[in-house]
Amino acid sequence: MTDPYKVLGVSPSATDDEVKKAYRELAKKYHPDNYVDNPLADLAQEKMKEINEAYDLITKQRKGGGRQGSYQSSGQSGYQGSYQSSGANYAQIRQAIQSGNLQYAEQLLDACPTRDAEWNFLMGSLYYRKGWLDDARSFLQRACSMDPYNQEYKQALNAVNAGGMPYRQAGYGPPTQQGPDMCDMCTAMMCMNMMCNGCR
Amino acid sequence: MFGYVRPDVPEMRVRELERFRACYCGLCHELGREYGLAGRSILNYDFVFLTMLLWGDKETCDYELRRCAVHPCKKRCVCQSAYPLTVAAGYSVILAYWKADDAVRDSRGVKRLGAVCARRFLRGAYKKAAGKYGDFDLEVQARLSELSKLESERVPSLDRPADEFARLLSSAGLAAAESSRRALEQVLYHVGRVIYLADAYFDLKEDMEAGRYNPVAARYGLGGPDAPEEVKNSLLETMMASTRLAAAAFELLPASYWTPVTANMIYSGIPNMCRQVLAGTYRMIKRRAPKSPSATAGGTES
Numbered sequence: 460m461t462d463p464y465k466v467l468g469v470s471p472s473a474t475d476d477e478v479k480k481a482y483r484e485l486a487k488k489y490h491p492d493n494y495v496d497n498p499l500a501d502l503a504q505e506k507m508k509e510i511n512e513a514y515d516l517i518t519k520q521r522k523g524g525g526r527q528g529s530y531q532s533s534g535q536s537g538y539q540g541s542y543q544s545s546g547a548n549y550a551q552i553r554q555a556i557q558s559g560n561l562q563y564a565e566q567l568l569d570a571c572p573t574r575d576a577e578w579n580f581l582m583g584s585l586y587y588r589k590g591w592l593d594d595a596r597s598f599l600q601r602a603c604s605m606d607p608y609n610q611e612y613k614q615a616l617n618a619v620n621a622g623g624m625p626y627r628q629a630g631y632g633p634p635t636q637q638g639p640d641m642c643d644m645c646t647a648m649m650c651m652n653m654m655c656n657g658c659r
Numbered sequence: 660m661f662g663y664v665r666p667d668v669p670e671m672r673v674r675e676l677e678r679f680r681a682c683y684c685g686l687c688h689e690l691g692r693e694y695g696l697a698g699r700s701i702l703n704y705d706f707v708f709l710t711m712l713l714w715g716d717k718e719t720c721d722y723e724l725r726r727c728a729v730h731p732c733k734k735r736c737v738c739q740s741a742y743p744l745t746v747a748a749g750y751s752v753i754l755a756y757w758k759a760d761d762a763v764r765d766s767r768g769v770k771r772l773g774a775v776c777a778r779r780f781l782r783g784a785y786k787k788a789a790g791k792y793g794d795f796d797l798e799v800q801a802r803l804s805e806l807s808k809l810e811s812e813r814v815p816s817l818d819r820p821a822d823e824f825a826r827l828l829s830s831a832g833l834a835a836a837e838s839s840r841r842a843l844e845q846v847l848y849h850v851g852r853v854i855y856l857a858d859a860y861f862d863l864k865e866d867m868e869a870g871r872y873n874p875v876a877a878r879y880g881l882g883g884p885d886a887p888e889e890v891k892n893s894l895l896e897t898m899m900a901s902t903r904l905a906a907a908a909f910e911l912l913p914a915s916y917w918t919p920v921t922a923n924m925i926y927s928g929i930p931n932m933c934r935q936v937l938a939g940t941y942r943m944i945k946r947r948a949p950k951s952p953s954a955t956a957g958g959t960e961s
Contacts, residue, residue: 488910489910493907494907497904497907497908498845499841499842499845499907499908499911502841502842502911503907503911506911586818589822590822590825590845590848590849590852590901590904591818591819591821591822592818592852592897592900592901592904593816593817593818593878593893593897594816594817594818596896596897619900620896620900621903624903624904624906624907624909624910
């Protein structure tokens with residue numbers, strides 16, 4: 460196995476706190492929430508596993524260092540939650556999107572007779588997965604307006620608006636309005652937490 | 660349409676800026692060595708970015724002191740020739756040639772004449788590069804012909820034409836090592852989207868005046884060159900979301916010699932560029948570019 464200190468990017472002489480801080484930062488970076496519906500989610504998961512193993516190994520070696528369990532990766536968040544399955548076809552499409560078979564999913568969606576909220580949601584997810592963000596947002600907004608109480612749709616729309624890696628604020632340049640976005644993100648996080656707890 | 664991916668210089672460490680300049684000069688020298696003056700004339704920032712991304716995670720960089728026509732008085736520290744520089748130079752020649760070819764078909768009058776000259780000027784260099792990188796050449800031709808088809812149909816979508824350009828750029832990931840190819844292709848895909856969208860908005864006024872197709876105008880149904888605030892916000896959101904996805908993929912690349920520099924470009928340079936393009940201040944900054952230390956080798960616009 461590779462040197463666990465190298466994985467965390469700290470020197471072997473780092474204090475326990477430094478190790479923990481480095482671990483937390485990396486875990487935040489590669490957290491599955493940053494890779495929801497991302498074609499590279501598997502790579503991120505691998506990376507997360509590597510980091511967890513490295514941290515566990517270091518804390519085990521150092522015994523007295525106030526061992527705390529590593530973050531459990533919450534697996535694929537997103538789809539697991541609420542299957543409403545209005546028609547077997549949608550389940551099939553979900554599966555196709557999740558397994559990355561986008562062409563097939565698109566064919567199935569085109570063949571669908573109804574254009575209800577879930578259809579719009581699936582179209583949005585498909586486009587998000589492809590990286591076509593403008594279209595993804597339009598479809599998800601339509602899904603949300605057709606079924607405003609559906610958490611899954613709301614979450615997906617949030618992912619388009621805030622998914623991926625949060626970029627740091629540049630020192631110079633015009634200020635951007637950050638307030639409402641951060642609030643949205645917080646609520647989204649809280650919702651996700653609640654749903655994750657519910658699944659366990 | 661290139662040169663949008665640039666560093667945010669005030670945010671850089673001095674050594675990062677020096678490395679960036681050395682890479683920029685290195686790419687210019689590489690273009691000169693391989694393709695002569697025609698090659699040097701097409702140097703732009705985006706391919707410096709590509710060079711740095713193609714760098715293997717185990718390799719360091721060797722430097723040498725060289726003089727050139729733009730800096731005749733003092734020798735500059737430049738990157739020595741290396742595989743990523745060679746590849747990026749070849750790719751940029753191919754792309755520049757087909758862009759010129761596209762412009763010959765799309766424009767009229769003096770502009771067309773200019774494009775014809777540019778194409779003629781690049782012909783020899785292109786032949787050499789296409790012989791070496793046939794796969795990339797074919798991919799560029801396929802994507803650009805799809806793109807011009809979509810443009811002539813005047814599709815009212817941002818994502819469809821952006822997809823063609825993004826796929827074009829992501830095919831440059833072919834040159835990367837197997838282990839990092841998947842993530843790199845995603846980085847390039849999303850960065851390509853941002854470049855295409857930024858360029859579309861940047862050209863909005865010019866396109867509207869000339870009556871040409873412009874994806875932003877077609878998508879939002881704009882009648883004039885001034886986009887309303889909500890269109891700008893929507894466009895900025897889309898570009899920022901793409902940037903975040905590029906960053907998410909970027910974090911999955913193995914760390915390399917250039918990571919501090921490329922991270923600056925992704926996390927700070929690209930978002931800045933997007934905001935400036937939408938605020939209408941980008942043109943000004945582009946013109947000022949030669950004064951900033953990183954653009955001293957000239958020929959940044961294309």
